[in-house]
Each structure stands twice: as structure tokens, then as C-alpha cells.
Amino acid sequence: MKTAVVTGAGSGIGQAIAVKLAESGNHVAILDFNVEAASSTKEIIESNGGTAEIVQCDVSSTDSVKAAFDQLDRVDILVNNAGIAAVGNVETCSPEELDKIYNVNVKGIYHCCHFAIPKMLENKSGVILNLASIASKVGILDRFAYSMSKGAAHAMTLSVARDYVDKGIRCNCICPARVLTPFVEGFLEKNYTPEERPKMMETLSEYQPIGRMGTPEEIGDLAAFLCSDKASFITGSAYDIDGGVTLLR
Incomplete structure (x- = not known):
């Protein structure tokens, strides 16, 4: 059985992805700062006959992420879903808010990849899926800091995909519109x-x-496919799931 790590899986899109991955036969490690929320996801998975564990983790903290991955024997799938939002343009975005968005949405992906990839290399295989956004592709009003972070998620996806394409590790991202x-x-x-x-x-x-x-379940279905062996020929791709937003831009 493969182990799928999903960050921010306590609710919303992260919870839907975790449930779908469990339904696909994966053991799910729920990485979330909110243990109570993570417990609800674990209950859903187990009530459907799946298996899951909770690892409390603050993705913005190097030490916290290292400790979380040290608890895991193996990592076959990593879904970097944890993220926070911000509203405002470059004038209204404070330095403190920019740092907060960067630490969770950008550095969080870095941290998890940094500690997960060595485990994947041991197994000579692995899948990484990052949650980007249509904000990484089109301009969205008053979303300066958020767009910055999702643009970084897209770019990191391409970089990781390129660096590990010959090492058995695939990396893609999903770009949703509003869910x-x-x-x-x-x-x-x-x-x-x-x-x-x-x-x-x-x-x-x-x-x-x-x-x-969109619905979280629709994002979860796409995520489960991209993390499965059915998508074994897909890497370095950014999948729009946006109800036609980018189609008209």
C-alpha cells in the first residue's frame, strides 16, 4: 500500500483530496496544524474502510516539517495543498502579510518537497502534486500576495518535474478557479x-x-487521477479546472 501525504487536509479541498486518495487504496497521512480538523478527515476515511494517520505539522516551519516527515516510514505521494489567502494590491499588502503568505504557500511547498523527495528517491519513485491556482496564469483583481505565491507554486512544479524526470518522480500542479x-x-x-x-x-x-x-470533490477526483499510475506519463503539467475562466482570458 502506498502512503499519500496531504497537507492542510482538515477541510475543504485538502479533505476531499485525502478522501479520494484513500478511496483509491492509499494510506493517507494527514498533515495539518489543526488536529481537530484532521480528526474529522480521518474519521471520514476510516468510515469508508480506508486507513489514515494524523501528523500535526506547521508547513511554514522547517523544524515542524522535518519532524513530521521523520515520523513517516515512506512517502509515495505528496500533495502540497496547505495554503492561505490574502486580499489586496501591492499598495495595501503589508510586509508582514507578504511574509505570512510566502511562509505558508511558498516555503511550505519547499519544506515538504525538501523532506519528501529523499524518501521518494529511496524507492526510485514518487508523485508530487501542488495546488496552484488560475491566479498563477491570469491577473486577478486585488490578489497580489496570493497570486505571487501561486505563481511560485507553478514555477516550483516545473523545476521539480525537470530535476527529477529521470529519477522516477513526477510533479504536476492543479490550477482551480473558485471552489x-x-x-x-x-x-x-x-x-x-x-x-x-x-x-x-x-x-x-x-x-x-x-x-x-467548482466543488472540492471535483478537485479531489483530478488530484487522485494525477497521483495514480494512470497518469504515469504526465509530469510538469499545470491542469486548469476552472469552469472556463482561462478559456476566455
Whole structure:
């Protein structure tokens, strides 16, 4: 049985990916700072007959990530999903906010790859999947720091794919548009009145030409495919899953 490591798997897209990977027959190591959230994912996986373990981890911390990977006997699949968002342009983005986004969204991917790849090289095989975004390909209003981090995720994907293409390690990334997650629901609840939310939900949905937001399960299905042997000829690719956003850009 292969071991799949999924960061930020306590909710939303990360949880959906972890569940799909477990359904595909992988043992899932849930790396999340929030142990309570991770426990809910573990329960879902185990209730469906899968196996999972929780490793508390702060992906922004070198020591924390090293300690997490030291606990794992092997790593066959790594999904770098953990990430945070930020709203604002280059003027409104503070140095502190930029550092925070960089430490989680960029350095987090570096940390996990840095400690996972040696384990993959031992087995002469491995798959890495990074969560990028359409923000790595098109300009999005008031997403300066977030776009910076997702552009880096895309670039790191290409770099890792190139460096390890002849060593049995594949690396790809997924570029979603808006996905209806607890984060989006929380954003609406925090920033809009109950009367305003339906209209804002409609606006967020209509941003995608297909007329709706994506679902975590749809991202999970694509992730499970790219991490499977069925995708063994795919590396260095960035997969749009965006309801037609980049199609019209």
C-alpha cells in the first residue's frame, strides 16, 4: 500500500483530496496544524474502510516539517495543498502579510518537497502534486500576495518535474478557479449580511463562465487521477479546472 501525504487536509479541498486518495487504496497521512480538523478527515476515511494517520505539522516551519516527515516510514505521494489567502494590491499588502503568505504557500511547498523527495528517491519513485491556482496564469483583481505565491507554486512544479524526470518522480500542479469550500462560506458570512449573501454567491459563481463554482470533490477526483499510475506519463503539467475562466482570458 502506498502512503499519500496531504497537507492542510482538515477541510475543504485538502479533505476531499485525502478522501479520494484513500478511496483509491492509499494510506493517507494527514498533515495539518489543526488536529481537530484532521480528526474529522480521518474519521471520514476510516468510515469508508480506508486507513489514515494524523501528523500535526506547521508547513511554514522547517523544524515542524522535518519532524513530521521523520515520523513517516515512506512517502509515495505528496500533495502540497496547505495554503492561505490574502486580499489586496501591492499598495495595501503589508510586509508582514507578504511574509505570512510566502511562509505558508511558498516555503511550505519547499519544506515538504525538501523532506519528501529523499524518501521518494529511496524507492526510485514518487508523485508530487501542488495546488496552484488560475491566479498563477491570469491577473486577478486585488490578489497580489496570493497570486505571487501561486505563481511560485507553478514555477516550483516545473523545476521539480525537470530535476527529477529521470529519477522516477513526477510533479504536476492543479490550477482551480473558485471552489465552494468552508473558506468561501466563511468569507461570505463574515463580510456580508444574510440579505447580501445570495447576490454575492451569484457573483462568485458567475465569475466562472460555466456558471458555478467548482466543488472540492471535483478537485479531489483530478488530484487522485494525477497521483495514480494512470497518469504515469504526465509530469510538469499545470491542469486548469476552472469552469472556463482561462478559456476566455
